[in-house]
Amino acid sequence: MADCVRLRYVIDGENFTSAGEASVKVKRSLRQMGFSPEVIRKVSVAMYEGEINMVIHARGGVATVDVYEDRIVIVLEDEGPGIPDIPLAMQAGYSTAPDNIRSLGFGAGMGLPNMKKYTDDMKIESVVGKGTTITMTVNV
Numbered sequence: 001m002a003d004c005v006r007l008r009y010v011i012d013g014e015n016f017t018s019a020g021e022a023s024v025k026v027k028r029s030l031r032q033m034g035f036s037p038e039v040i041r042k043v044s045v046a047m048y049e050g051e052i053n054m055v056i057h058a059r060g061g062v063a064t065v066d067v068y069e070d071r072i073v074i075v076l077e078d079e080g081p082g083i084p085d086i087p088l089a090m091q092a093g094y095s096t097a098p099d100n101i102r103s104l105g106f107g108a109g110m111g112l113p114n115m116k117k118y119t120d121d122m123k124i125e126s127v128v129g130k131g132t133t134i135t136m137t138v139n140v
Contacts, residue, residue, distance in 0.1 A: 005033070005067040011051050011078075013060025022063050023047035033067065035140065042138045043072050045118040049111040050076040050134060056097050057081065058131065074119075074136045082128035090116065 007029060009022035027044045047063065054061040058080020066073040083089050092113045095102070116122045119136040126132040 003068070005029075007065040007067065009063045009065075011054045011060045011063055013055050013058060016055060019051050019055045020048050022051055026065050030067070030072070035072075039072070039138060039140055042118040043074065046115045046136050046138065047074060049114045049118075050074070050136075053111045054078050054080070056101050061131075068140075070140050071120075072138045072140065074134075074138075076134045076136075077131065078133075079131040082130055083124065083126040083132055084128050086124050086126060 007026060009025065011022060012018050023044050026047055027040055030040045030043060043065075047065070051063065054063075054076060058078035061076060061078030061080070064075045064077075066075075088094055089096075090112050092110060112124075115134070115136060118138070120139045121135075121137040123135045124132065125134075
């Protein structure tokens with residue numbers, strides 16, 4: 001493998017039916033590259049949760065996945081409303097998703113906690129009114 005393989009996806013914030021497509025593509029790419037099922041599962045769960053959050057809260061964004069031999073780094077960037085209270089948002093069950101989104105089965109408040117659970121490192125940078133960048137690392 002080269003030093004780094006970069007995968008980049010634009011997440012469509014207007015289309016719930018396409019939410020999760022990037023994580024499926026990443027899963028397929030990692031499988032072709034020969035990563036273990038456990039690593040693929042961790043990356044897939046973290047990516048999917050991030051994609052759903054970008055669709056629900058930020059009208060989409062960009063997901064960049066840098067694949068190295070020893071780690072996979074996922075960067076999710078959006079220009080949404082930002083997260084005013086990150087510690088509160090990290091609490092399992094806390095959600096600001098509107099009722100119409102919850103009625104679809106999304107917005108249960110497990111996105112950020114699951115992203116942290118399935119990665120080895122997670123950093124959130126957020127500015128209210130400007131957007132959020134989440135950087136997650138899964139070690140191989």
